[in-house]
Amino acid sequence: MAQTIREVMTRDVEVIGPQDTLRDAAEKMRSLNVGALPVCAADRVVGMLTDRDIVVRAIALGMDSAVTTVEDAMTGNVQFCYEEDDAMGVLARMRDMQVRRFIVVNEDERLVGIVSLGDLSQAVSEQRVGEALEHISESAPTV
Template identity: 65%
Template sequence: MAKMIREVMTRDVEVINPSDTLRDAAEKMRSLNVGPLPVCDGQRVLGMITDRDIVVRGIALGKDPNSTQVSDVMSSGIEYCFDDDNADDILNRMKEKQIRRFIVVDRNKKLVGIVALGDLSGEVSEQKVGEALEGISEPSGPVI
């Protein structure tokens, strides 16, 4: 029987506020040894910021990390899944959308965790994980 996302997700996810600075986000990522942080206003998920967002949308464009807010470079409109979704279905969505992680919310859309491709690797067939990784890893074009 296929597992639900709540059985494999990471709980107690650290978040960051949209008004925090890029430096605050980078320091939190460093101390937690993570690349992504959900951006939340209270319990409402507004988006996600990654170490790559900080570099590509912030530093590379000359934005001051000490004064630029997380909300200025974060990704909004992010993909999410529900904690009672089927792990196989989410793996297929990862492949289709070419993303390695999903924010996990409950049916009230309250943040309850995060699930990454690695979390699913021991829960579904190796072939399915390999196919998803292949789809996720297809190169995209340069930003113009």
């Protein structure tokens, strides 16, 4: 029987607000030992902020992390899946889109969790997760 994302996702996800500073976000990432935080306004996901976003979109450009907001560095077009989605289908989407995690929402599109390749390894064979990771890690074609 196929497993759903609800069965493998990480619940109780910490979030950050779009008006918080990058310094606040970096400190939260450090204390939680995570590399990504969903960005929420009220209970709606408006973006995702990764440690790479902070470095590449802000610090490398000389922005001050004490005053630059999360909104200025986050990725706004967030990929998500539903908690009732099939784990194999989500793994295939991750592979095709070359991403390592998805926000998980309920039928009202409210944040209920996050699912990563590591989470999916509970539901899908290690070989399939490994193949997906290999594809995700490939360089994207240049245009």
